[in-house]
Amino acid sequence: MAGTLVIVGGGEDRTGDRTVLRRVAELAGGAEARLVVLGTATTVPDDLRATYDKAFGDLAAEVTFLPVATREEANAASTVEAIGRATGVFFTGGDQSRIAAVFGGSDADTALHAAWERGIVVAGTSAGAAMMSTTMILGGGEQVPTTSVRTGPGLGFVSGLVVDMHFAERGRIARLLSLVAMFPHELGLGIDEDTAVVVSGSAFEVIGAGTVTVVDAGRATSVRVPASGDGPIALTGAVVHVLPSGYAFELATREPVITEAPVGTRARERGE
Template structure:
């Protein structure tokens, strides 16, 4: 009887395959990942391993860049050198290209999808809501690894930041100011998460807190350059590369966001801060590090 009950309880999980059951790894990279040098390339090697190693059929998505050939070439070179079976490039110059059969067929054959850097706004404008995006989602739901670097790292999450420059621009822009960024919908491979990149290098804590003050349920992940996280289907995050990963959990934080005017500096207190070095793991469900 109790055995039957157990079966009954577990049945929905077995018979209703949610995306999570088979979801492939998602791998946001902070930009500036090592592409040559001895023993570097740890981040890209891991991506290739997750894509099937010698059997990997990689599709590079350089749509964030205005010069997609130049942006793709180093990745074609490094994945070929590391032994991928094939490396092809998704060619989307206009939004309608992203609804073409050619795009869908290319992505359907991929065992690993790699989204390059460039401008986040291009990824949103040219890919969000297209068949190509839907295909990337479905492939990931089927177990295929999806990685993105720099702008490509931000687009994989449910939300990304639009506007705001971190350090670029005048010095005051580094502070958390109301309205300095807006949230935009990403590809949604990671729920309740915002990913920012070039994080320490570009002094982006202020930018991150400015959006997060208004959306305290989100978990923020700041990736340094040449640093990545691999997130598996259980929601376990692992740090790779040479830098650190900054995680800010704001579930218990409070801010004055709704009392401030646009442009004013925000106050955000009682955030929980985690800085993780290479090899460290973090449980995104419990929002706690796994210190073993």
């Protein structure tokens, strides 16, 4: 059975409670964890090496930062070996197209998929989150829903969903609505900063400070996508779920699941 994915919306806490990073380390074996942090997406690997060495330092047995900034490094035996003995891998933020171009299809990519099939944790934040699925967002207009959103193939750890990150912070729901209007087969996942989905089997759990917005156009009653990309899209009957920590989601049935004791009303939460 394949391992767990931790898909982080960027901006995860790295110095305080570290709820999201702590979960990554725990899933990788806690005090026994051997984490490899991959900096392929970033152009400032030295900064991120220092950041994640410190952030993961007391949470794992071993933290190895690998820049993997070239295809040569991605095909290097040392990279493949480091991934082969890792219990968890964490992709930093940066530019997801760099992960596709530098890491994609390399020996390290093959080794990572093999390790993932054996059950290790694969985690990533921001660009490292976008690339998790078979289709990833590359960029495009964030404001008005148009066809300007651009996608490309990701590393394919999960299929049937597309991840957008820094979601609330950058107001990206128009972009995600555009995407699911064009490709209703895909479920849109908008992940806020310091928030993550932990994917295991066909379900995911929400952790962290913000929310995960699920946009489901599968039951849309009509869709209109202008050919030019200039005009606004139309989309009726899309379903939206806003899920904070305490909620899970069943991908196979596209249904949210409450995992913590539900609080139906404000009064209930107040204990009134």
